[in-house]
Amino acid sequence: MADERLLRIYLNDHLALATAAVRLARRSAKSNAGSDLGRTLERFATELDDERHVFARAIEALGYRRNRAKEAAAVVGERFGLLKLNGHVVSPSPLSRVVELEALAALVGWNARAWRTLAGLPQLAERLAPLDLERLATEADERQAELDRFRPGAASTAFVG
Numbered sequence: 001m002a003d004e005r006l007l008r009i010y011l012n013d014h015l016a017l018a019t020a021a022v023r024l025a026r027r028s029a030k031s032n033a034g035s036d037l038g039r040t041l042e043r044f045a046t047e048l049d050d051e052r053h054v055f056a057r058a059i060e061a062l063g064y065r066r067n068r069a070k071e072a073a074a075v076v077g078e079r080f081g082l083l084k085l086n087g088h089v090v091s092p093s094p095l096s097r098v099v100e101l102e103a104l105a106a107l108v109g110w111n112a113r114a115w116r117t118l119a120g121l122p123q124l125a126e127r128l129a130p131l132d133l134e135r136l137a138t139e140a141d142e143r144q145a146e147l148d149r150f151r152p153g154a155a156s157t158a159f160v161g
Contacts, residue, residue, distance in 0.1 A: 011059045012067040014114045016074035018052035021107035023078040028100040037150050061127050094158035101154055105147045112140035
């Protein structure tokens with residue numbers, strides 16, 4: 001039998017992280033507008049928002065309540081990310097791009113692992129079957145690989161010139 005309290009916490013944590021990922025992807029897409037990276041991040045923001053809704057549906061399917069405070073904290077945390085020391089005071093720096101790509105890759109990877117964790121719990125299989133967890137995990141892996149494609153160029157621009 002699953003520990004319902006821990007599972008509720010786990011899902012709400014992932015919903016909060018997904019909320020932060022959507023906001024970060026949108027912000028980073030704006031600062032990279034007009035480029036291949038910007039277009040990719042615009043698409044990712046939409047896909048990540050869809051994935052965020054799946055976390056919400058999983059919470060609902062299991063009969064839990066969403067923790068709106070955690071979601072709000074994720075929004076605030078993402079906003080604090082703007083304050084990082086990146087060498088520029090009022091505009092993004094090349095370092096911002098590197099850090100944002102790394103953060104998005106980590107958040108997308110967390111999603112992939114969450115979907116696989118849930119898929120590996122046969123006690124939940126029936127209630128979560130409509131979510132197609134393996135497909136979600138595969139799509140997250142593909143997103144992560146696509147983000148990794150941009151990292152070397154961002155790092156080269158930031159650190160080598």
